[in-house]
Amino acid sequence: MLLLSTFLLQLPFVASVVRASCTHNAKGGRELARCADLSAPTAFSIKGLSYLKYEVYPSTGPTQPNSTQLAFVIVNQANGIPAGCSLQNVMVSGHYGDDSNYWYPCQDRILTTDDGHEYPIKTSAHVIWDAWKLTVNQTWTCDGDAVVRQISTLTVASTCTETKSAFQFMNECTAPDVNISATLQ
Numbered sequence: 212m213l214l215l216s217t218f219l220l221q222l223p224f225v226a227s228v229v230r231a232s233c234t235h236n237a238k239g240g241r242e243l244a245r246c247a248d249l250s251a252p253t254a255f256s257i258k259g260l261s262y263l264k265y266e267v268y269p270s271t272g273p274t275q276p277n278s279t280q281l282a283f284v285i286v287n288q289a290n291g292i293p294a295g296c297s298l299q300n301v302m303v304s305g306h307y308g309d310d311s312n313y314w315y316p317c318q319d320r321i322l323t324t325d326d327g328h329e330y331p332i333k334t335s336a337h338v339i340w341d342a343w344k345l346t347v348n349q350t351w352t353c354d355g356d357a358v359v360r361q362i363s364t365l366t367v368a369s370t371c372t373e374t375k376s377a378f379q380f381m382n383e384c385t386a387p388d389v390n391i392s393a394t395l396q
Contacts (some may be wrong), residue, residue: 253289254390255347255363262369262384266302268377277302279340285317287332287349287361287393294318294334296347311339314348322351343367349393360396365389 260283267275282297296317300307317334324330330351337346346364353359371384 253287253361253393255349255361255393256286256288256388256390257345257347257365257386258284258286258293258388260367260369260386260388262371262382262386264380264382266380268379277307279307281338281345285334285336285347285349288390289361289393290322290332292320292322292332294320294332294349296334296336298336298338300340307340313337317347343369348396361393362396363391363393365391 260281262279262281264279265275266277278299278301280297280299282295284293284295286293294317296315298315300310314335314337317336320332320334322330322332330353332349332351334347334349336348338344344364344366346362348360348362350358350360367386369384369386371382374381374383
């Protein structure tokens with residue numbers, strides 16, 4: 212009998228600071244001379260999407276919390292900076308929390324331009340679990356007061372495998388990497 216005692220989705224996050232200059236960076240991302248260059252419409256790449264729904268049936272001994280988890284890396288093609296996202300909803304008293312209006316924070320990043328200015332990049336994600344609808348949002352302030360907000364929504368096309376036993380249920384899913392258009396808010 213296999214009981215999952217602990218499950219953590221781990222993503223290979225890179226360092227939190229990226230320096231921009233007029234040359235290409237070694238990771239293949241686009242480096243920029245000015246933060247204003249980032250305000251142009253762009254696309255997001257969603258990579259390494261992984262989903263797990265884990266539930267332990269009652270009266271099977273010490274139970275782990277039932278949970279639903281979604282993890283992925285998002286790259287804004289305007290800046291080439293990856294940010295990791297890990298969303299999790301946990302069942303409490305037999306019900307999953309209502310996160311229908313909740314934006315999960317993703318990994319914060321900082322863009323440092325070649326003139327030494329630092330611009331925080333905030334990324335968040337919203338998911339409608341049953342519909343597989345994922346929305347991502349990225350926001351940063353450039354050149355003093357200009358706020359750039361880019362958003363995208365997609366319906367995830369996943370491939371899933373369910374595992375059931377007398378003690379637990381697991382639904383594990385993955386999805387291919389995708390590029391989705393981002394719009395300015």
